[in-house]
Amino acid sequence: MFRCSASREAQERECQERARAEMSWKIQPQRSSPTALLHRGGCATYTDQVGLISRENAMVALAQPDVESCEVCRPQTGLQG
Template structure:
């Protein structure tokens, strides 16, 4: 029973993380970075925003 509860808790945390967006503001000569959220297509289409190379929010959007 505890395992089912832990799995449900992990699923909820993943769902919450996917609904969140974080944009790292532009700094000096670098561009702003978009970090993983549920759907990042809109923000990725904005000028001056690139996907974060660590969390790669564009993954899964190209298929």
């Protein structure tokens, strides 16, 4: 019985983390390319979850000349409106 509740708690935590990531953005630092990439928090092309940023910070980042949008997750769609 303890395993079941512990498993449910772990699943709930994972779901909460996933939901938070989907409502956040992240920046992939520029390393081998001249620009950094902005991703939606849940984008699988850049899996680092450290340093998720808010909508407001994502809008500021995207306005920078050395930051581009990920072509896979298209983070700019979540920034409109």
